[in-house]
Amino acid sequence: MEKQAKWDFSETNLANFGSNIEKEAHYQAGAQEQAWADPATKVGIEAGLWVWRIEKFTVKAWPKNKYGEFYSGDSYIVLHSYKKNKDSEALAHDIHFWLGLDSSQDEIGTAAYKTVELDDFLGTSPVQYREVQDNESTLFITYFPHFRVEEGGISSGFNHHSPKEYRHRLLKIKLIKRTVVVREVPKDYTSLNSGDVFVLDTGVILYQLNGKNSHGVEKVKAAEFVQAVESERSGLAKTIVIDEGDREMPKFWEALGSSGPIKPASEDKDSDIANIPKKLFRVSDSSGSLTFTEESGPISLSRFDTNDVFVFDAIHTVFIWIGLKSTVKEKKYSLQYAQEYIKKFNRPAHTPITRIMEGGENEFFLKSFEEKTI
Template structure:
């Protein structure tokens, strides 16, 4: 088989490009409200309990097939709406997340961010809003899915195509433990095989599960379940084989498809210099906007004041608390200040949640962070 050239390197998500400075102006709010009322995608949004996902395509909000929930292309951006009820209440509550793939374009993730606020406006302005970055998602986001799969390219890549002569081979990497297994598409490079993990080579109608000699039970079981799902999606036409690293000959057909030469990936890992909680206050009580450190270490709900906006940084997640009696300017620019704050830290790739004081009891990730 002819050798495949190295994969083309795409521009990764640049968190400095989020353009959040546009958020919060009166003009932007008015445009958002007008747009929300005429956005076809929101027609049935938030009317029933459950999860709903949209993908951004050419500035448009498009439905994402339910069968593909949990699968995300690293070149795309998505909006995820979780509608739920609390025990003993018939009222509907909402969490809205916009998810940014590491190769999503500025236009795509800018539209996703804008449309997230637009959807929140459409649902009455009370939903909790979250920013999620590929491989740095919040615990709350991950709980929505049995597993999360990162796929290369965009949605047009045709993950569910079943015609063997049209299908692009993919190598999937399964890594994790009983707390969760992450699935990520990686280059089909034999040097990328990890003996401590499990891999699936997906050829469309042929599926190979390669078990590294030191892989764990959770990774192997997750891979087996994944193959069962793929077979079901492909109407039972696909066949599979399980390969154990120690007993698989180098001449096996599996290795003939691992002919890509992968370029080194940019390091987007995040290792904070410290893990101490920090609480900041945003206030204009003095007549001008003032941003100051309020407290470090243990933080409780009593440390928040309903008259101001607070940024609570746990170093693995950032929460924007908007007091119910904040001024219009404080409320409008809360997310912008959070973004500006992150630009000055060593940890940009963290989830952000924007929470109204009156919705705190529904912000489970926020209350959990306070209790930690």
């Protein structure tokens, strides 16, 4: 399976989400997928978190001790099941398919298709999310106490090496909401900012660079991370802690291989999104032809009409809300309209897209009416 340097995620989609798929056929296909159909997995039976990796067109359970660890060359399916009402045993489900930027089109397609199968297996009630590496939704990140993305993947034969052979990398440690996120970033000074902590891993020496405006918890988690790496390498690696601007900065620049001004925290792409106005669009064929029109006025849940489909740009996510009485045509083309909207209004192509059925609104969706930023 040939890897692509970067896939065009603006052209990927939710693989028939919301269209009139042959539900019974999909249920049978989903029921045959042993990754979740085996009663021992407890999928659909109890609350919890499940992660699967796509490996050569198949769905493989990801080890629980690796939950929160992802590789850029892979695609994953993540299921979060929970009790929506404490007074009821009924479960609600969030299904995410996570796409690494170096994942193959085959893996991406398999992840999307298998997500549809899992949706049907659970009764077509889950909320479904497309997650793109480096631009994950806040909800997705908060599932994991630690979130980490590294290069490599199933088809690259990625393995951890001994310290002297270990691949040099630059890692960014950032606090997003209540989760500390660890991402591998390009090994260049332009990846740095004053608001975060960075770890430059050269194999034998780990450089922890504390941005002058970084959070204390980021420094603590970075320290925990390098200690874990040192332990993993049997104590052969050591760590040098450097505060931005101190006299040991030349050591860091030399190890990094480039140097230059460190941008302020406000210029970091992971910082809170500016106060962009939210938008609501209606997808309807009530006039005899399919239209996509912007709704004016304040946006609230009461504006959503059961007879139509709506595209809601909540800034951090573009939601596709499917009315229970919407037509097949409205459902079928809603994703296309959502993607065209993202392009036309110059929203980032990696903006998460979430499909949600009327009656299945979760807290993440409902809070989007009041929040201004992620």
